[in-house]
Amino acid sequence: MKYLLFLVIFASIFSCSDENESAPTSTPNLIVKLNFDANQQRLDNLGQPATIPTGNAAQTPIIQKMSANYIELAPDRFTQIGEGEIIYSGAETSAGGxxxxxxxxxxxxxxxxTFVTIPLSQISSGTYDWIRVSLSYQEGKINVLTDAAGEVTGTLASFVGYNNYITNFDLNGSNISVNDDKPQGFWAFEALGFTVQGQAPEGATxxxxxxxDSSPIPQGSCIVTGEFNNGFTITGNETQDVVVTLSFSINNSFEWTxxxxxxxxxxxxxxxxxxxxxxxxxPLVSN
Known part of the structure; x- marks a missing residue:
């Protein structure tokens, strides 16, 4: 009897386990990931292949962190900024004025x-040919030639958003205190325990x-636009997660005179x- 009772309990446990495993545990999501490609084509503001201007030089940084404050899906090339499907908006504040x-x-x-995960049920069904991503921050390694130490590798934090309220942040172990708004192009650099801050010229990013030509972006924003290969369709009947990887070109993206x-x-x-x-x-789509 004890043996039969054990078999009944054992079977019940496994029966419940199988039922739980077969039941859906979540709704499908759109998962947005980031990728930084050193070999991807280097483009200009018009999306055309770009070379380094005479008198300038550039290097490809090793990007370690990135952030965005706005992601929008656009059905076609005539969809204006804000008229598409806005799937992500980051936090904003007026604390700096x-x-x-x-x-x-x-x-x-x-x-x-993974940068952000969004339930597919919250995104309107349709086919989207384009995606817009308003970038706000990037951090990575660059090489710098110094008088005292020769060529060293340091960490560069660059704020490329339209306006950035910063209290403080950690840069490779060094605390950078700002407590103010900083416009697009503000940067901080750390190497060998020393830090320096600066500001790129307005409109240079x-x-x-x-x-x-069909959908211009506001001056001073950092809304990068990319085209889906064969479009990106959301039917509303998805049963699995969909992954969109945002592949950004960092090909000689750090430039100086x-x-x-x-x-x-x-x-x-x-x-x-x-x-x-x-x-x-x-933008690359996968399941």
Whole structure:
């Protein structure tokens, strides 16, 4: 009897386990991931192939973190900013005086990390040919030539959003205190335990937009536009997660003016940062 009772209990446990495993545990999501591609084509503001201007030099950084404050799906090339399907909006604040991206609440994601997960049920059904991503922050490694230590590798934090409210942030172990709004192009750099801050010229940040003629973006924004291959369709009947990987070109995306024509970034020689923008976006869809 004890043996039969044990078999009944054992069978019941496994029967319940099978039922629980077969039952759906969640609704399908749109999972947005980030990817930084050093070999992806380098584009200009119009989405055309771009070379490095005479008198400038550039290098490809190793991007470690990135953030965005706005993602929008656009059905076609004539869909204006804000008229598509806005699937993500980051936190904003007026604590610094003007409306700005609240960096303290920003989501940071690294290479091939998930940036945001959105239930597919919250996204309107339809076919979308384009995606717009308003980038706000990127952090990574660059090489710098110094007088004292020769060529060193440091960490660059660049704020590329339209306006950025920053209290403080950690840069490779060094605390950077700001407590103010900073416009697009503000940057901080750390190497060997030392930090320095600066500001790229207004309008210098490259923001590739292949839809420049039909759907222009606001001046000073960092809304990068990319085209889906064969479109991106949401039917409303999905039963599995869908992954969209945002592949950003970092091909020679850190650019400066040359004083010593050697292809090395030398701040001590008076070489100035002129561009920290990304150089293109390709959205890739998978399940």
């Amino acid at each position: 003007n409306l700005a991206i609240d960096f303290q609440q920003a989501i940071l994601a690294g290479q091939d990390d 490259t923001v590739p937009n292949p839809l420049f 040359e004083v010593n024509i050697d292809g090395k970034y030398e701040p001590s020689a008076g070489e100035q940062v002129v561009d920290m923008g990304l150089r293109g976006l390709i």
